[in-house]
Amino acid sequence: MGSAPRTSTKLIPPYGGELVDIRVTGEARDELIRRANSLPAVQLSARSVCDLELLATGAFSPLDRFMEERDYLRVLEEMRLADGTPFPIPITLPVMLPEGVRIGAEIALRSPGNMLLGVMRVDDVFEWDATLEARSVYGTTDARHPLVAEMTSWARWNVSGPLRVAQLPKHYDFPELRKTPAEVRAVLDALGYANVVAFQTRNPIHRAHEELTKRAAAGVGGALLIQPAVGLTKPGDVDHYTRTRTYKVLIERYYDRSRTILSLLPLAMRMAGPREAVWHAIIRRNFGANHFIVGRDHASPGKDSTGRPFYGPYDAQELLGKFEQEIGVKVIPFRELVYLPDEDRYEERDHVGAATRTFSLSGTRVRAEYLGNGKQLPAWFTRPETAVILSKIAPPMHQRGFCVWFTGLSGAGKSTIAEILAVFLMERGRQVTLLDGDIVRTLLSKGLGFGREDRDMNIRRIGFVASEIVRHHGAVICAAVSPYRSTRNEVRAMTGGDRFVEVFVDTPLEICEQRDTKGMYRRARQGELRGLTGVDDPYEAPVNPELRLTTTDCTAEANAHRIVRYLVDRGFLLDPADSRNYT
Numbered sequence: 001m002g003s004a005p006r007t008s009t010k011l012i013p014p015y016g017g018e019l020v021d022i023r024v025t026g027e028a029r030d031e032l033i034r035r036a037n038s039l040p041a042v043q044l045s046a047r048s049v050c051d052l053e054l055l056a057t058g059a060f061s062p063l064d065r066f067m068e069e070r071d072y073l074r075v076l077e078e079m080r081l082a083d084g085t086p087f088p089i090p091i092t093l094p095v096m097l098p099e100g101v102r103i104g105a106e107i108a109l110r111s112p113g114n115m116l117l118g119v120m121r122v123d124d125v126f127e128w129d130a131t132l133e134a135r136s137v138y139g140t141t142d143a144r145h146p147l148v149a150e151m152t153s154w155a156r157w158n159v160s161g162p163l164r165v166a167q168l169p170k171h172y173d174f175p176e177l178r179k180t181p182a183e184v185r186a187v188l189d190a191l192g193y194a195n196v197v198a199f200q201t202r203n204p205i206h207r208a209h210e211e212l213t214k215r216a217a218a219g220v221g222g223a224l225l226i227q228p229a230v231g232l233t234k235p236g237d238v239d240h241y242t243r244t245r246t247y248k249v250l251i252e253r254y255y256d257r258s259r260t261i262l263s264l265l266p267l268a269m270r271m272a273g274p275r276e277a278v279w280h281a282i283i284r285r286n287f288g289a290n291h292f293i294v295g296r297d298h299a300s301p302g303k304d305s306t307g308r309p310f311y312g313p314y315d316a317q318e319l320l321g322k323f324e325q326e327i328g329v330k331v332i333p334f335r336e337l338v339y340l341p342d343e344d345r346y347e348e349r350d351h352v353g354a355a356t357r358t359f360s361l362s363g364t365r366v367r368a369e370y371l372g373n374g375k376q377l378p379a380w381f382t383r384p385e386t387a388v389i390l391s392k393i394a395p396p397m398h399q400r401g402f403c404v405w406f407t408g409l410s411g412a413g414k415s416t417i418a419e420i421l422a423v424f425l426m427e428r429g430r431q432v433t434l435l436d437g438d439i440v441r442t443l444l445s446k447g448l449g450f451g452r453e454d455r456d457m458n459i460r461r462i463g464f465v466a467s468e469i470v471r472h473h474g475a476v477i478c479a480a481v482s483p484y485r486s487t488r489n490e491v492r493a494m495t496g497g498d499r500f501v502e503v504f505v506d507t508p509l510e511i512c513e514q515r516d517t518k519g520m521y522r523r524a525r526q527g528e529l530r531g532l533t534g535v536d537d538p539y540e541a542p543v544n545p546e547l548r549l550t551t552t553d554c555t556a557e558a559n560a561h562r563i564v565r566y567l568v569d570r571g572f573l574l575d576p577a578d579s580r581n582y583t
Contacts, residue, residue, distance in 0.1 A: 019058035019181055019286060022065075022118075023165045032166050036119050040098035041108040045154075049111055049169050050231035050268035051091055052118065054283070056165040057180040059265075061286045066093035068160040069126040076136040079275065079323075086326050087282065088275040090137065092128065093120075094154040107159075116166055123161035130154070138272050139311070142304045143489035146235060147270050150493065152486040153460065169266070174244055177264045184263050185288040188223055191259060195222030197332060198289035200280045200298075202233040202269065203363075204246045204390060206382040208337040210254060211346040216293050216332045217259060224260045225289050226251070232268040234301060236496030240264075242393050249385045263287070271301035273311035274319035281320055281329040294320055295334045302497070305543040336360070339380050367498075373397065397571035401470035403495045404563060406479040407488060407542065408505035409534045410520055411512035413551040413559075417505065418479040420560040428564075428573055430475045435462050437480030450531045456487045463491030470495045475572075483533045485540040501570075502545040503563060509534045511552060 024032050044052065054060050062085060067075065070082040072090050079088040101107060101122060109117045134141045134148045143149045171178055179187070188196055197216045201209065205226075217224040228247060230240035244264065251262045267283070270276055276299035281292040298316035303309055317333040324330050335348045338358040352358055361370075361381050370377050371394035377387040404421065406414040415436050422432045437458075441448065444461050448454040459482050469476040482488050492500040512534065513521040523529040524536065531537045542548075547566055549559045567573040 018061075020061040020064045021056070021058050021182070022163050023056050023168070024118075029166050032119060032164055033116060035106075036108040036116050036166065039106050039108040039119065040101055041110050042095045042098065043110050043112055043114065044093070044095070044117070046112060047150075047232055047268040048093055048095075049117070050266050051093075052109065052163075052165065053168050053266050055091070055163065056118070056168060057182070059181050059283050059286050060091060061181075063087070063091060065120075065163050066158070066160045067091050068124040069158075072126070072128070072158065076133060079278065086278065086323050088137075089270055089272060089279040090133065092158040093160065094128070094156070094158050096155050097122070097125070097157070097159065109163075111169060115170070117169065118163055118165035118167075120159070120163050121161045122159055125157055125159050127156055128158050137270070137275055140304065142310075143486040144303070144305045144492070145271070145301050145310060146493040146497075147272070147301075149486055149490040152490060153456065171266070173241060174264060177244065177248075177262055178266075179263050181286045181288070184225070184261065187261055188225070188288045191223045191261075193221070193223040193259065195220040195291060196225055196289040197222055197291040197293060198225040198227055198281075198284035198287065199293045200227060200229065200265075200284070202229045202237055202243075204238060204243055204382070204386055205250055206386065207339070207380065208346055210250065210383075212293065212295065212334045212337060214255070216291065216334075219332070220291055222259070222291065224255070225284065225287065226260065226262050227265045227284065227287065229267040229269055230264045231266040234269070234271055234497075235493045236498060238390070238393070242389060246386045246389050249389075250383060253385070254383060269299060271299055273297075273299055273301075274315045277316035277320045277331075278323050278327070281323070281331070282327050285327055285329045290328060291330050291332050292320070293332045293334060296336050307544065341380065344380075367394075367397075395473060398574045399473060400499070400572065401473040402475055402499045402501060402567070402570075402572045403466045403470050404475075404477045404501045404503060404567075405466075405482070405488065405491065406477070406503045406505055407482045407545075408507060409509060409512045409539055410481055410532070411515045411517060412505040412507035413549075413556060414479040414481075414505045416556045417503075417549065417559045417563075418477045420557055421563055422477055424560055424564050425475055425477075425567075425573070428576075430573070433466075433469050433474060433476045435465060435476060435478045435480075437462070437478075437482075440480070450537075452484070456484065459484075459487045459491060463494045466491070467494040467496075470499050481533050481539070483537065483539045485542065488542070501547065501563075501566070502542055503547045503549060504542045504545040505549050505551065505559075506541070507551045 055063060067090055072092060074080050074082050075087055075090050081087050103122055106119055106121050108119055111117055130151045131141055138145055138148055197220060199213045213224055228243060247262055251260060277294050284292050294317045296313045301310055317331060320331040335350050337346045338349050338360045339346055341359055342357055359380060374396045406418050408414050422434045425432045440462055445458040448458050462478055462480055466476045466478055516522055520532055524532040533539045568575050
């Protein structure tokens with residue numbers, strides 16, 4: 001079956017050591033659970049739960065805990081742990097420690113749903129710098145990067161110490177595809193191949209991906225490990241339930257089952273581009289792979305606030321190439337593949353002559369031109385089974401959810417334009433939810449103050465509600481001062497990015513003060529009100545909003561019409577002349 005027999009049932013142990021496994025079983029587990037119920041507890045974020053699961057089973061070997069400060073700092077500076085072992089991504093636990101917890105104390109780690117996961121003895125507590133981490137790991141402080149935006153909400157102190165994991169998070173979906181590193185290694189060992197090629201994906205697998213994965217496995221005469229990330233991926237990605245259904249049918253019908261394994265990975269991606277590629281390779285080494293496919297724009301978050309890509313298209317391939325000897329994983333680089341219709345095959349674009357006829361589809365065209373218009377994806381691009389599955393979760397663009405987010409100073413005119421826009425959208429047949437900042441504060445955010453932390457919490461609450469409306473294909477209009485750029489970008493990420501329309505109502509402060517419909521500016525100038533945005537608290541104007549509106553030379557109605565025109569151009573609304581309005 002394979003090209004050569006294995007010399008060990010464990011493959012090559014990562015870094016010359018065994019897989020780390022910090023799970024407690026049997027009577028020790030029962031005792032740990034009993035003790036944990038009397039310990040102070042912290043609730044982990046969804047991201048930290050993913051990290052804990054992969055730490056517990058050895059996927060992050062040689063790590064056996066969340067990073068302590070000395071490892072963390074060297075990872076930021078050199079992509080290495082304190083002992084020199086390559087590791088490019090910080091795996092940390094930012095939490096608010098319970099009152100009275102000190103070094104040496106134990107804490108219970110619980111899921112967002114309060115399920116006990118494990119116990120940590122606190123050996124290290126250190127403050128971290130979000131700006132330093134953003135620059136070092138992600139190469140940017142631009143809040144359009146989803147992780148840079150998200151980090152602003154993390155606790156300012158990281159904790160570390162020995163872990164004992166009582167139970168892994170419960171997954172009720174696709175249990176047959178959820179295997180630990182040791183379990184995947186055992187399956188690979190049974191296949192009998194000396195070489196294993198791993199493929200990371202957070203997207204559906206189309207014909208080009210299918211071709212490159214098959215070529216990669218054939219090229220090394222080895223097995224193929226298809227391991228999609230099903231933890232936290234890029235906001236707006238196709239949900240993992242849908243993706244996994246497509247993966248399963250492809251493996252069953254189009255891949256060689258004697259050399260192909262499908263295994264789900266509960267990974268919380270960072271979208272860190274080049275560094276992420278090295279991290280992904282290390283993780284796959286722990287699962288038993290010694291080759292790793294890296295294509296164009298690996299783990300890319302897209303474009304920054306100026307419209308430029310965060311990373312070069314092949315930066316990830318180059319960085320992983322520098323580490324492949326040390327980590328024992330050889331990079332298999334792939335350039336862009338295009339379809340040659342006259343030959344019914346795929347080929348790397350660089351190997352195709354200028355006169356040769358080629359077909360290709362970008363992700364943008366797939367969403368807008370095909371799925372966005374209810375058109376079936378072409379057979380040359382994707383398998384028909386995949387096309388059918390995707391068509392069921394992708395309504396036409398004009399029926400999809402979107403968020404129009406108004407930002408600007410108090411008195412700028414946000415609410416007035418938003419109310420008119422809501423009428424225009426309902427006139428065109430869209431069901432609309434209007435979340436006005438003042439109304440939200442009397443209900444959803446009652447009790448919050450106006451300090452930075454409370455303001456951010458208010459915006460995150462509005463953003464969460466908006467993201468749920470968008471996810472269920474509703475239209476939502478939000479009108480809130482939302483003064484801080486990073487928090488607005490965090491909300492952009494929540495809603496999927498390409499469904500978020502930031503509208504900056506750019507009314508000068510002096511005009512807002514002249515209007516002063518709520519008397520807030522007068523009270524602030526008289527010292528009766530503290531922390532008013534624009535007076536003694538900053539307003540961070542958007543760098544590159546989808547729309548910038550002025551109100552001194554344009555009526556609210558005209559501005560609302562301008563937004564409608566933009567939504568039509570983006571495909572979120574049908575043009576009044578479109579016949580689909582009546583079918």
